Amino acid sequence: MDTNGNLYTFIYASVLVIVVAAALSFTALQLQPLQEMNVKNEKMQNILTSVQVESTAETANEIFTKYITKSFVINSEGKELEGKQAFDINLKQEYKKKLEDRVLPLYEATLDDGSNILVIPLTGKGLWGPIWGYIALKSDMNTVFGAVFDHKGETPGLGADINARWFEEPFSGKTIYEDGKLIGIRVHKGGKGAAEAAKDTEHGVDAISGGTITSKALEEMVFDCISSYKSYLENNKK
């Protein structure tokens, strides 16, 4: 058979593409529930980590329902909105909107000692792609209880380390207000910055050496996202 004829080539290409497409769609559909479950579990685990509760992918669902006692949605004026599920909100889409139009999710955790912790989801842009995270505030709406970050594709060994515990842990105990003004958490670069970080013990943490752009992006993300919740934080201070 002439495998170089136009008709043969054309039919060959079409059949190949259809077969491959069918095989891939089939696999994708088969695996989709598992993949969605992974994403959901990871989100729950992240929220739990920010309030310093350990969980695994298997136990995430159970522990999440136990500790996260309330999840709700507010607007930029701090008013609670009815009829929306905090967990299903696409944060990235919301931050593309103007501040007044944003629908902002919030989670409230009740820990074993009875204290209430507010968890604010974060989203921003890193060096290569999106970065996101959760920051947990104590009921004074000022002191950070814990933080967790993650990224899509930051440089391995450098910016990618924002999801390492050694980077996240120093956030605990820092405060986001300085002399009554919201400043977020400063991320100080190594070298000269290390000295600054040592002085700035109340609002500053050490950046990742070699991951300056990611570290700065993270600083910006924390400030931008917390700012959207400013009214709520100030109205609910205890």
Next chain:
Amino acid sequence: MSSKKLKLLSDPINLNNPITVQVLGICSALAVTVKLEPAVVLSLSVFFVLAFANVIISLLRNTIPSRIRIIVQLVIIAALVILVDQVLKAYAYDVSKQLSVFVGLIITNCIIMGRLEAFALGNKPWPSFLDGIGNAAGYGLILIIVAFFRELLGSGSLWGIQVIPDSFYNLGYENNGFMILPPMALMVVAVIIWVQRSKSKELVETN
């Protein structure tokens, strides 16, 4: 197994290594070798993709219209890579997050296209399979060696576990931040090439 078939396996590991002799697939050798774990997982993914792509193309070799053979090869590779990516996302979510875009970039790995074009199009499935795993092993070997030295010297750890004791750091030892940067992967590859050529003289160009 005949010695000719054995050579299909052993040649790409040493004398015809895709990275150090043919200088293919350098891009991923730079990108994923900062740490050992992603390097190993990427090697395994390439192993799977290359072995199966070689077999599939070899099975189809007499039917593929030669004018669109590159596109056919690409479709097969892309399909296998997406398959790997989907399976990793479903069953090894953590690793798939770590490798992120690099799995997708297997599609552009020149070794795979190179083997399909140079070997699988002209050989039977079984030799093609051997050629595929041989080349993937040669590629993976270099990736793992490079990642071993970069993680050890750059981060003081292996597989994410610290191996250089704290007492060394107290004496003034410091991790070499240079090793984390991509150019150092090239330097490590260059050292491997140097060692390899001083052992196997036949690889040294004479002109």
